[in-house]
Amino acid sequence: CEACDRTDYQNAKAKYETQKERLAGQYKAKTVMFQTTLFLLAWYSLTTTLFQAVQSDMFLVDCKSFFNDLASFIQTFVGWTIDAGHSAAQISTKIPNAFIAGMVYWLLLILIVGICMAGTGMLAILIEIKVIELYKKNCWDVITLLMILTSVAIVIYFGESIKKVLSVNLLLLFVLSQGAYVGIRCYLKVWLEKRPY
Template sequence: MRIEKEKLRSANVTIEECQDKICYLTQERDYARTHQKIVEIPVEKPVLYEKCESCDRTAYQNAKAKYETQKERLAGQYKAKTVMFQTTLFLLAWYSLTTTLFQAVQSDVFLSDCKSFFHDAASFIQTFIGWTIDAGQSVAQISTKIPNAFIAGMVYWLLLILIVGICMAGTGMLAILIEIKVIELYKKNCWDVIT
């Protein structure tokens, strides 16, 4: 039992000594933190291709000049090939279009179809303009109820111009809307890369 008490005493002593050492080291650390001098040491960082003491930049400049000339040469070649490609495509399209048109013009069926198409379009436009003028004149007949001839003439022409203008503008808007719808349907159903 005596041996155990001595061991316990020696353990208590070593614990106290360790605590004293920890306290002393903590105080030294705090003192060093509050009383230390901050010294900045300049450090030079080497920059890639920057002129150093023992060499010059001729290798870098030569490589850069070679790169720039090669880049300009390749850009010129690319531009020339692009222009050649676009010119070839334009000439091919122009040749195919003119060949098709010249072959079509030589056909009697094409000529008769063109004549009938333009004749029908002209007769429709003429009929539509006639209907519009008739509608304007019938609306303008309201001016006959005005007793003053001068004012009646002005009202007649104003109503006629107004009705014809409204009909023409409405027809134009209708044609534009139909064209927009046809283009949308074409894009939705028939659009492909070639067309």
């Protein structure tokens, strides 16, 4: 009868909904367990690799050299910016009133240095945002995590052998290898998307 069919349908639907919720809960629990295991493995790998890095004299020397060179470049850039500001502010010497000339000089200096520093800072932030977007779009997976950990381990454990063959900063080598990896992943993703099948 029609009432029996409706009751059977409602019972089957309730059973289906219950089973669907149970399976969704199991899937969520397994996903959380997988992500937790992956995080713990990554944390363990990273900490052991970093502890090894602290013990590697070659890697520590290259890290200090890398950051010293970076600080030196920033200091040189700031010096160039201040020199450019001083040069541009020399326009104020054509003003006959000394007080107004001094005010114009400092205003121009602060304006030019501020614009250059703000522009450089904004450019650095935009580049960082683009790199993060590229990572999230093309490389945000387990393969990338394994690639980062493998690259760090190779640079740290085989640093002395690498330095004998190549006279390159180990930290710079790691950064360049990550840049090459991201470039290859982006190229492969675009190439695979353009394939007709």
